Structures are given as structure tokens and as C-alpha cells.
Amino acid sequence: DARVTQTPRHKVTEMGQEVTMRCQPILGHNTVFWYRQTMMQGLELLAYFRNRAPLDDSGMPKDRFSAEMPDATLATLKIQPSEPRDSAVYFCASGLVLGKATYEQYFGPGTRLTVT
Amino acid sequence: GESVGLHLPTLSVQEGDNSIINCAYSNSASDYFIWYKQESGKGPQFIIDIRSNMDKRQGQRVTVLLNKTVKHLSLQIAATQPGDSAVYFCAETPDTGRRALTFGSGTRLQVQP
Numbered sequence: 001d002a003r004v005t006q007t008p009r010h011k012v013t014e015m016g017q018e019v020t021m022r023c024q025p026i027l028g029h030n031t032v033f034w035y036r037q038t039m040m041q042g043l044e045l046l047a048y049f050r051n052r053a054p055l056d057d058s059g060m061p062k063d064r065f066s067a068e069m070p071d072a073t074l075a076t077l078k079i080q081p082s083e084p085r086d087s088a089v090y091f092c093a094s095g096l097v098l099g100k101a102t103y104e105q106y107f108g109p110g111t112r113l114t115v116t
Numbered sequence: 117g118e119s120v121g122l123h124l125p126t127l128s129v130q131e132g133d134n135s136i137i138n139c140a141y142s143n144s145a146s147d148y149f150i151w152y153k154q155e156s157g158k159g160p161q162f163i164i165d166i167r168s169n170m171d172k173r174q175g176q177r178v179t180v181l182l183n184k185t186v187k188h189l190s191l192q193i194a195a196t197q198p199g200d201s202a203v204y205f206c207a208e209t210p211d212t213g214r215r216a217l218t219f220g221s222g223t224r225l226q227v228q229p
Contacts, residue, residue, distance in 0.1 A: 004159075033216055033217075035219075042205075042219060042220075042221050042222060043160070043205065043219040044219075045216050045217070045218070048216040055216075056216055091159050091160070093159075093160075104150060104162040104165055105150075105162070105217065106162070107152075107159030107160045107161070108159055109158060109159050110158075110159050
């Protein structure tokens with residue numbers, strides 16, 4: 001049963017610290033998405049990769065957030081320095097997109113980040 | 117910017133009844149729509165999708181209806197069960213090659229036994 005995995009599941013850190021979240025997409029999927037979910041804003045897209053290349057990161061605060069895919073099996077989202085307003089659940093999702101055909105995205109369990 | 121929204125934040129139904137969850141979208145270029153179910157503490161889970169060249173699609177106990185004229189999407193759940201209790205999101209993506217999704221604000225479905 002293929003699924004997206006995320007680590008850590010929970011992270012509590014102090015303001016100013018660096019936070020790194022990791023995601024392993026489903027093998028064979030060519031797109032990876034990072035979303036943030038809060039009660040106030042709901043689900044927001046932060047970054048989107050296809051074939052490991054960033055396609056859209058317009059939703060991500062550039063001064064403190066960075067997203068990378070060092071290889072096809074690992075996506076990372078880093079916050080440096082972290083702030084209390086970054087507290088949220090961060091979801092990674094992967095999917096397979098070929099041309100105009102569109103396939104559903106599979107979400108990981110999320111990383112719950114609390115910045116104090 | 118353009119967005120996807122929901123009419124009802126909470127829907128309460130009796131077990132066995134049919135549920136209808138509605139969603140309005142504003143992007144007339146939207147090409148592909150998905151309904152997700154999110155249970156507490158979990159990530160969104162795909163339920164059913166529909167492309168803009170269709171107006172109805174059926175799955176197991178679920179039906180999605182798309183009215184492009186009024187930019188409205190609905191999810192119908194037949195014979196609602198307690199396990200259907202969750203937050204339901206509609207999401208859309210335009211036909212521009214950008215396949216990231218824009219999510220609505222969600223509707224909480226509560227199934228009363």
C-alpha cells in the first residue's frame with residue numbers, strides 16, 4: 001500500500017530556531033506539493049515541484065521558507081528562522097501528472113509544527 | 117485573487133439520510149475538480165474527481181455534480197454513515213498546466229446515529 005510519508009509527525013520548537021520537515025513521495029509520482037493548514041487560512045499551497053523542479057512557490061514566504069527536492073525520493077521544507085505564526089500542520093502530497101491528464105493527489109499524514 | 121468557497125460550514129444529518137455538500141468556485145477557467153475528505157488528525161483523502169467536460173460522475177455511494185453555468189459543485193453522499201463524519205473540501209485547478217490545487221474552506225459533516 002503505497003503512501004506518502006512525512007517526518008517528523010510533531011515538532012515543537014522555539015522562535016528563531018531552524019525547522020526542517022521531510023517528505024517521501026510515492027514512488028513513481030512526478031509531482032510534489034507542500035501545503036500548510038491552519039484554522040484561520042485553511043489549506044494553502046506553499047510550493048509545487050514537477051520532476052524535482054520547482055514550478056510554483058509563490059505561496060511561500062521567501063525570506064524564511066525554502067523547499068527543495070534533493071532527489072526523487074525526498075522533498076524538504078525548511079523554515080529559518082521560525083516564528084510563532086508558522087505554527088500549523090504542514091502537508092506534503094504527491095501525484096502523477098502527464099500532459100493534460102490530471103490525477104488525484106495523495107496526502108501524507110502531516111507535520112504538526114508548534115513554534116513557541 | 118480567485119478562490120473556491122463553500123456555502124455551509126457545518127452540515128448535520130441523520131444516519132441513513134443522504135447528504136449534499138455544496139461548493140462555489142469563481143475561476144471560470146477551472147478544468148478539474150476534486151472532493152477530499154479529511155478526518156481529524158489525518159491528511160485529506162481523495163474521494164472523487166470530475167473534469168469540466170462532464171456534469172456528473174458517480175462513485176461508490178458518492179456522486180459529484182458540476183454546473184459550469186453557475187460555477188457550482190456538489191457532493192452527494194448516499195445513505196450517510198457515522199464513518200462519513202469529517203470535513204469535506206472541494207478543490208479545483210485550472211487548465212493551464214499548473215496542477216496545484218486551490219482548496220475551499222471546508223464543510224464539516226456530522227452524522228447523528
